[in-house]
Amino acid sequence: MSAPHPLAPEQRAVAPRDLAGLLASLLLVAAPHALRMPWWLTLLVLGLYAWRTRIALERSAPPSPWLVLGLALLAVAAVYLEYRTLFGRTSGIVLLVLFSGLKLAEMRTHRDAAVVAFLCYFLVMTNLLYTQSIPTALLMALALLVVTGTLVGLAAPQRPAAANLRSAGLLLAHAAPAALILFLLFPRVQGPLWGLPQDAYSGLTGLSDTMTPGALSQLAQSDAIAFRAEFEGEPPPPRERYWRGPVLWDFDGRTWRMGPGWLQRFEAPQGGGRYDYTVTLEPHNRTWLFALESVARLPVRARYTNDGMVVAFSPVRSRLRYDAASLARTEPAPFEHPDSLRRALALPESGNARARALAADWRRPAQSDLQVLQRAVEFFRDSRLGYTLEPPLLGRDTVDEFLFDTREGFCEHFASAFVFLMRAAGVPARVVTGYQGGEVNYVDRIISVRQSDAHAWAEVHLAGRGWVRVDPTAAAVPGRVDAGMARAVRAGDPVPLLMRPQLEWLRGLRSNWEALAHRWNVWVLGYGAERQRDLMSRIGMRDADWRKLTAAMAAILGAFTLVLLVWSLRRLARPDPVQRAWQAFCRKLGAHGVARAPHEGPRDYAERAAARLPGAAASIRAIAALYIGARYGRAPAPARAAELARRVRELQLA
Amino acid sequence: MIRALLGDARLRDWFYGYRAPERGAITLGQRRVYIVPARLGWFYGATLGILLIGSINYALQLGFALTFLLAGLGLVGMVHTTRNLARLTLSAGRAEPVFAGEAAQFRLYLDNRARYDRPAILVRHQASGAQMVLDLAPGAVAEAVLAVPAVRRGWLPLTRVMLETRFPLGLFRAWSYIEPEARCLVYPRPERAPLPAPTPDADAGAARAQALGSDDFSGLRAYQPQDSPRHVAWKAVARSDDMLTKQFAGAAGIELWLDWQRLAPGLDTEQRLSRLAGWVLAAEQGGARYGLRLPALAIAPDRGDAHRAACLQALALYGTA
Numbered sequence: 001m002s003a004p005h006p007l008a009p010e011q012r013a014v015a016p017r018d019l020a021g022l023l024a025s026l027l028l029v030a031a032p033h034a035l036r037m038p039w040w041l042t043l044l045v046l047g048l049y050a051w052r053t054r055i056a057l058e059r060s061a062p063p064s065p066w067l068v069l070g071l072a073l074l075a076v077a078a079v080y081l082e083y084r085t086l087f088g089r090t091s092g093i094v095l096l097v098l099f100s101g102l103k104l105a106e107m108r109t110h111r112d113a114a115v116v117a118f119l120c121y122f123l124v125m126t127n128l129l130y131t132q133s134i135p136t137a138l139l140m141a142l143a144l145l146v147v148t149g150t151l152v153g154l155a156a157p158q159r160p161a162a163a164n165l166r167s168a169g170l171l172l173a174h175a176a177p178a179a180l181i182l183f184l185l186f187p188r189v190q191g192p193l194w195g196l197p198q199d200a201y202s203g204l205t206g207l208s209d210t211m212t213p214g215a216l217s218q219l220a221q222s223d224a225i226a227f228r229a230e231f232e233g234e235p236p237p238p239r240e241r242y243w244r245g246p247v248l249w250d251f252d253g254r255t256w257r258m259g260p261g262w263l264q265r266f267e268a269p270q271g272g273g274r275y276d277y278t279v280t281l282e283p284h285n286r287t288w289l290f291a292l293e294s295v296a297r298l299p300v301r302a303r304y305t306n307d308g309m310v311v312a313f314s315p316v317r318s319r320l321r322y323d324a325a326s327l328a329r330t331e332p333a334p335f336e337h338p339d340s341l342r343r344a345l346a347l348p349e350s351g352n353a354r355a356r357a358l359a360a361d362w363r364r365p366a367q368s369d370l371q372v373l374q375r376a377v378e379f380f381r382d383s384r385l386g387y388t389l390e391p392p393l394l395g396r397d398t399v400d401e402f403l404f405d406t407r408e409g410f411c412e413h414f415a416s417a418f419v420f421l422m423r424a425a426g427v428p429a430r431v432v433t434g435y436q437g438g439e440v441n442y443v444d445r446i447i448s449v450r451q452s453d454a455h456a457w458a459e460v461h462l463a464g465r466g467w468v469r470v471d472p473t474a475a476a477v478p479g480r481v482d483a484g485m486a487r488a489v490r491a492g493d494p495v496p497l498l499m500r501p502q503l504e505w506l507r508g509l510r511s512n513w514e515a516l517a518h519r520w521n522v523w524v525l526g527y528g529a530e531r532q533r534d535l536m537s538r539i540g541m542r543d544a545d546w547r548k549l550t551a552a553m554a555a556i557l558g559a560f561t562l563v564l565l566v567w568s569l570r571r572l573a574r575p576d577p578v579q580r581a582w583q584a585f586c587r588k589l590g591a592h593g594v595a596r597a598p599h600e601g602p603r604d605y606a607e608r609a610a611a612r613l614p615g616a617a618a619s620i621r622a623i624a625a626l627y628i629g630a631r632y633g634r635a636p637a638p639a640r641a642a643e644l645a646r647r648v649r650e651l652q653l654a
Numbered sequence: 655m656i657r658a659l660l661g662d663a664r665l666r667d668w669f670y671g672y673r674a675p676e677r678g679a680i681t682l683g684q685r686r687v688y689i690v691p692a693r694l695g696w697f698y699g700a701t702l703g704i705l706l707i708g709s710i711n712y713a714l715q716l717g718f719a720l721t722f723l724l725a726g727l728g729l730v731g732m733v734h735t736t737r738n739l740a741r742l743t744l745s746a747g748r749a750e751p752v753f754a755g756e757a758a759q760f761r762l763y764l765d766n767r768a769r770y771d772r773p774a775i776l777v778r779h780q781a782s783g784a785q786m787v788l789d790l791a792p793g794a795v796a797e798a799v800l801a802v803p804a805v806r807r808g809w810l811p812l813t814r815v816m817l818e819t820r821f822p823l824g825l826f827r828a829w830s831y832i833e834p835e836a837r838c839l840v841y842p843r844p845e846r847a848p849l850p851a852p853t854p855d856a857d858a859g860a861a862r863a864q865a866l867g868s869d870d871f872s873g874l875r876a877y878q879p880q881d882s883p884r885h886v887a888w889k890a891v892a893r894s895d896d897m898l899t900k901q902f903a904g905a906a907g908i909e910l911w912l913d914w915q916r917l918a919p920g921l922d923t924e925q926r927l928s929r930l931a932g933w934v935l936a937a938e939q940g941g942a943r944y945g946l947r948l949p950a951l952a953i954a955p956d957r958g959d960a961h962r963a964a965c966l967q968a969l970a971l972y973g974t975a
Binding site: 524 | 693698724737774788
């Protein structure tokens with residue numbers, strides 16, 4: 001092996017190999033951040049790496065602490081300039097990336113290098129704040145291997161890098177069971193320990209509590225998953241999958257708003273066509289939950305509003321799993337609070353004169369609200385309005401312009417116009433937003449509902465019937481609810497890539513991938529306090545509180561360490577080949593009546609044996625000499641051990 | 655308080671299970687390997703703490719996974735660090751005699767009988783701080799040479815040696831103390847002094863002195879009144895105040911007695927031994943046959959490496975039990 005070195009590894013200077021390892025580690029952990037950073041900050045970080053590389057190549061001194069301090073202040077200023085804050089999530093992480101580059105540039109000692117490696121571990125964590133997807137996990141696992149290999153390299157500078165990387169792999173493999181024990185048993189605490197930065201949840205998308213023309217068509221261009229639903233038994237057909245979300249009451253001529261609602265005791269409706277299902281909702285930073293119409297069983301820890309929304313106690317900021325049940329057909333529930341009915345008829349003072357005139361035309365001959373409704377549905381069915389993801393911009397009279405001028409829109413245009421017409425005709429109506437449809441994954445039978453399934457429809461209050469769902473988009477464009485948005489919109493619209501009908505094979509691939517991702521989400525990322533309690537009760541630990549969990553964790557972890565220790569001892573317990581050969585020799589002679597006395601040294605023993613077995617005397621003496629040489633010689637050589645073993649094996653005792 | 659306690663040598667001996675010097679091969683048992691977190695280990699622990707708090711705060715399940723994987727890594731690293739040292743077999747080799755003022759080269763053989771390699775093992779001599787870092791291949795034996803300064807003549811025992819490793823992660827420091835039975839003979843520091851004249855000694859016979867040849871110049875010695883003026887090294891005299899006589903070797907048969915009694919009376923024991931050691935070297939180099947006479951010991955004239963070693967050993971051990 002390598003030559004002895006006079007200095008302990010931690011006393012040596014940072015070698016070029018260590019620097020290469022650190023650079024590789026930093027590049028791996030900083031690369032995902034680079035995609036989120038402005039280009040000039042990325043360049044700055046790369047510049048720091050290049051600077052250090054040059055210092056190493058030229059064997060010049062690292063920068064002085066004052067220069068580094070100056071640069072650090074400059075970095076702080078740069079980050080402030082870009083983000084206008086230092087304490088946000090993104091700005092804090094960018095600052096950390098910059099500081100790790102600075103630390104790399106100025107590192108001198110072995111300990112500095114180790115600190116850079118620890119910073120890399122830290123940066124791995126910061127990546128997980130943005131995404132915890134499987135690809136990220138794999139990339140970060142690779143980063144862990146490289147960082148750990150670098151750390152091993154710092155402790156064993158003369159060992160080949162490949163051996164160090166192997167050691168890192170072995171260590172991580174050994175650490176994995178311990179990590180699993182800790183992951184399963186470490187008591188989970190609910191909620192943040194302190195307030196999170198303002199921008200902590202800024203990346204979350206989904207439906208909003210308002211609706212303006214163009215809002216939904218924007219959202220629908222994303223094929224990000226909104227939630228997934230697993231049905232017990234067959235799921236309902238696509239045209240019945242109306243996932244109810246925010247209910248919008250108030251209209252100012254352009255924007256629909258939720259307005260003040262109130263919580264209401266939930267009374268399960270009567271009816272038929274029950275579906276039981278579990279929803280895994282992606283975080284959207286809002287309180288409402290999505291459920292099929294009409295809800296028959298509320299999820300635990302959820303409440304019900306007067307307009308039939310299911311809401312959580314706090315905004316959904318991490319993936320949430322809940323069970324619910326819905327009925328396809330319900331008994332009429334005609335009662336509605338008069339205030340609500342008044343709100344469901346309110347319109348702006350003026351505007352959209354043509355629509356108001358149309359509504360008045362419908363009202364005049366009608367004998368009931370139902371007839372008005374029928375006229376309206378017929379109007380939408382026959383008016384040949386276009387369905388598009390790129391609706392033309394609308395001016396002041398949004399309803400008039402959509403119905404009579406541009407005649408093209410997305411579902412929010414249809415819903416908005418429909419509810420406006422209803423109210424103008426004196427029929428109480430409201431806008432409901434949510435998702436419609438969803439795609440069944442043929443791998444795991446789970447329905448994925450995407451942002452591109454975002455939808456808006458109307459609910460109309462009819463005397464004796466209560467609130468009735470009416471989907472003006474479905475009336476105008478029946479394909480929307482039967483075949484999905486992508487097939488219903490105009491050719492050439494910016495449909496999300498994977499929603500396009502012609503990419504069937506790619507969707508098959510995606511189905512497999514998403515089935516895996518869903519399991520990952522549920523079992524790994526969704527392993528919170530609740531799931532932990534479930535799992536513990538399933539394996540027989542009732543009411544697992546933190547004391548029980550900690551005790552179990554300590555016990556199992558201790559047992560694991562013990563097993564590992566025994567394992568390492570087992571690998572050590574093998575006697576050396578010289579001793580093994582000698583013991584075989586003693587056994588062989590013992591079988592011929594010359595057992596070795598405990599006090600007898602090898603030389604005396606050999607002489608006695610040679611005297612007793614004169615036929616093999618020469619071999620016996622030679623073996624003893626070899627043994628003495630190998631055992632007590634200045635430097636016992638492995639070759640001599642092999643020779644000894646061979647001689648003992650070949651020893652013939654007549 | 656703790657530091658003071660730890661500093662106490664007797665307490666430390668008790669804690670580390672002081673053993674008398676051990677003979678033969680020493681295998682480091684699990685119980686002899688001590689392990690504590692290194693300074694980096696504390697840094698690492700602090701990093702883990704922050705990661706854990708972050709994971710809890712953001713309810714980050716992969717963050718938990720990362721934190722726990724790193725915690726497991728620390729735990730496993732501890733076992734691996736112990737493993738890197740435990741069951742290592744050591745034996746001390748012979749240390750060649752040296753002169754006082756030189757460094758004794760103690761050899762330790764580190765025998766790795768395991769199937770895995772043991773990288774970065776630090777061997778340090780506690781008293782002198784002499785150290786060396788070795789990488790041991792699986793099944794290999796490596797030699798550590800500890801250069802321990804030899805100050806005084808006599809036997810120099812190899813005292814306590816520390817073996818230390820921080821492999822694989824540098825987070826823990828495992829160490830063990832051993833004290834193999836090994837010693838090095840330290841000859842007196844030789845004084846470069848001119849050889850004495852071969853004296854007409856009653857026992858050895860004066861005639862031998864005449865046998866000193868005059869054909870091959872071999873060195874200088876102090877002037878004796880009976881020396882021929884032809885042999886006085888006048889050039890050397892010009893450079894120094896001493897009268898020096900050129901000595902010629904050629905006759906192999908010269909016999910010289912290096913005698914304690916004939917040294918100047920003002921010298922103390924160590925100075926005498928140094929002078930005598932210097933003479934032994936000079937005489938051996940000059941090719942003369944020489945004998946050594948000490949107050950209680952006499953070595954008959956002879957020459958060669960064995961004779962030289964015997965004379966120097968007698969000087970080294972003079973008066974030490």
